[in-house]
Amino acid sequence: xxxxxxxxxxxxxxxxxxxxxxxxxxxxxxxxxxxxxxxxxxxxxxxxxxxxxxxxxxxxxxxxxxxxxxxxxxxxxxxxxxxxxxxxxxxxxxxxxxxxxxxxxxxxxxxxxxxxxxxxxxxxxxxxxxxxxxxxxxxxxxxxxxxxxxxxxxxxxxxxxxx
Numbered sequence: 001x002x003x004x005x006x007x008x009x010x011x012x013x014x015x016x017x018x019x020x021x022x023x024x025x026x027x028x029x030x031x032x033x034x035x036x037x038x039x040x041x042x043x044x045x046x047x048x049x050x051x052x053x054x055x056x057x058x059x060x061x062x063x064x065x066x067x068x069x070x071x072x073x074x075x076x077x078x079x080x081x082x083x084x085x086x087x088x089x090x091x092x093x094x095x096x097x098x099x100x101x102x103x104x105x106x107x108x109x110x111x112x113x114x115x116x117x118x119x120x121x122x123x124x125x126x127x128x129x130x131x132x133x134x135x136x137x138x139x140x141x142x143x144x145x146x147x148x149x150x151x152x153x154x155x156x157x158x159x160x161x162x163x
Contacts, residue, residue: 006030085141085159091132094125096151098143106147108158112140120158123151138162 013021013032023030090096098106098121107119114120119131120140141159145151 084161084163086136086138086162087144087156088120088132088135088158088160090123090151090153090155090157092123092125092130093153094123094130094151096145096147096149096157097122097124097129098147108140110140110142114138114140114160132157134160136160136162 009021009023009030010032014034019034021032023032098108100107100122107121108114114134114137116134116137118134120134121132123130123132138160141161143158144156145158151157
């Protein structure tokens with residue numbers, strides 16, 4: 001049913017002096033109500049019924065990152081007041097891992113010296129394990145996330161003392 005047909009039906013109902021007309025098809029339910037006291041008043045309620053979708057195996061619900069940010073801002077770790085530290089931030093959304101595997105030692109510990117290009121962590125995104133490299137040389141001051149934590153784009157991962 002197109003809009004012109006709906007408009008014609010509304011005019012017909014208004015002239016027919018009826019108070020309510022309900023039309024239901026496979027894809028559409030249309031209810032037209034008129035007020036007899038005010039003959040020019042016509043209320044239209046239209047509902048589109050979606051076609052049934054075949055059910056597949058249930059998919060786990062994953063919150064959209066934008067929705068998560070809008071709902072509650074990500075908790076910021078306590079800021080280190082000294083501006084001499086450089087913050088390495090996440091280049092993507094995913095899950096943060098400090099080590100290459102559950103039974104393996106972490107890539108870095110607090111106090112370790114690192115060189116530019118050394119792997120500092122892994123971020124898993126869509127079953128792909130992305131190695132994140134250090135952008136600068138220095139000493140690891142603090143990890144800002146726990147192992148296996150979700151991470152957002154541009155979220156701080158760790159602090160480096162470049163001196």
